Amino acid sequence: xxxxxxxxxxxxxxxxxxxxxxxxxxxxxxxxxxxxxxxxxxxxxxxxxxxxxxxxxxxxxxxxxxxxxxxxxxxxxxxxxxxxxxxxxxxxxxxxxxxxxxxxxxxxxxxxxxxxxxxxxxxxxxxxxxxxxxxxxxxxxxxxxxxxxxxxxxxxxxxxxxxxxxxxxxxxxxxxxxxxxxxxxxxxxxxxxxxxxxxxxxxxxxxxxxxxxxxxxxxxxxxxxxxxxxxxxxxxxxxxxxxxxxxxxxxxxxxxxxxxxxxxxxxxxxxxxxxxxxxxxxxxxxxxxxxxxxxxxxxxxxxxxxxxxxxxxxxxxxxxxxxxxxxxxxxxxxx
Ligand SMILES: NC(=O)c1ccc[n+]([C@@H]2O[C@H](COP(=O)([O-])OP(=O)(O)OC[C@H]3O[C@@H](n4cnc5c(N)ncnc54)[C@H](OP(=O)(O)O)[C@@H]3O)[C@@H](O)[C@H]2O)c1
Numbered sequence: 304x305x306x307x308x309x310x311x312x313x314x315x316x317x318x319x320x321x322x323x324x325x326x327x328x329x330x331x332x333x334x335x336x337x338x339x340x341x342x343x344x345x346x347x348x349x350x351x352x353x354x355x356x357x358x359x360x361x362x363x364x365x366x367x368x369x370x371x372x373x374x375x376x377x378x379x380x381x382x383x384x385x386x387x388x389x390x391x392x393x394x395x396x397x398x399x400x401x402x403x404x405x406x407x408x409x410x411x412x413x414x415x416x417x418x419x420x421x422x423x424x425x426x427x428x429x430x431x432x433x434x435x436x437x438x439x440x441x442x443x444x445x446x447x448x449x450x451x452x453x454x455x456x457x458x459x460x461x462x463x464x465x466x467x468x469x470x471x472x473x474x475x476x477x478x479x480x481x482x483x484x485x486x487x488x489x490x491x492x493x494x495x496x497x498x499x500x501x502x503x504x505x506x507x508x509x510x511x512x513x514x515x516x517x518x519x520x521x522x523x524x525x526x527x528x529x530x531x532x533x534x535x536x537x538x539x540x541x542x543x544x545x546x547x548x549x550x551x552x553x554x555x556x557x558x559x560x561x562x563x564x565x566x567x568x569x570x571x572x573x574x575x576x577x578x579x580x581x582x583x584x585x586x587x588x589x590x591x592x593x594x595x596x597x598x599x600x601x602x603x604x605x606x607x608x609x610x611x612x613x614x615x616x617x618x619x620x621x622x623x624x625x626x627x628x629x630x631x632x633x634x635x636x637x638x
Pocket of ligand 1: 481
């Protein structure tokens, strides 16, 4: 190894948006301690919502004083192993998923928090945290069964496109929402019986007309008025899982005044549940294995957005790209 230093991206202050909060710095490449491995990151997942909220100091369970590291999941190659590490070798491919591990060119971590994977590709990386979140949210929070109608919002995004396919594989009829005809076409290819471009069609009207009995399970990534429409269209005993609320991440949270939510849920015995993957970690290992099997058996496709984001300096643009709703599939940065 010839490089002596590497770059990482940090938040050096809290700020209204990601771009204003961050800085790229150079630091020495460390030697791994006996229990550690040194990894050269090849790809990192971009999580625009999380990245923005953490830079704003708006994630209630994470209180950090700047400066702090950014990025979460990465896949890369093991460069060196500590003397006590027996299950990994230089040249192996590993995924890491922890706050601060993503937006950096190298990382030195406890070998036991890494997962060995067959290849260091954006597809495998996408399955690990993003696919796992989709699967666990549907099955555990959403109590997904079969022969139901399932609605996924931001369905052509990183999390959504996996959720669409898992709901279909489980034997459900799947509806997906998105903002362009190209995304709607992708959703049809992934198994949606109805793709609703909410920019050209009225989501509420379509659901009321075409699904008069309501939606049994809703996987909502978007929030705001899309969330309101979802709640309004829940079926009797329908379940809505709050996976995220990306429409509010770039802005101040909207204050709303309306009758309390129980008026809408009680008469349909419907429910709304928040989902946060870090609080469902006990399901992650089994989900990872199942997703990799589905992927290598060619039952599950992973769509990676084709826009090239290369290097740490490109990450603010990747965050903005996602928040502007342009991405189709998972957004990754390449190092
Ligand atoms: N709870 C958890 O543990 C967990 C884990 C992973 C992800 N998530 C959440 O899942 C959601 C998706 O995340 P992702 O990383 O996979 O992103 P993504 O879906 O790949 O990208 C974001 C997509 O959201 C939609 N969007 C963006 N801004 C919007 C706006 N203002 N109004 C409506 N739609 C907007 C756009 O698609 P269209 O407008 O075309 O639909 C955009 O392509 C986020 O809310 C994220 O926080 C939660």
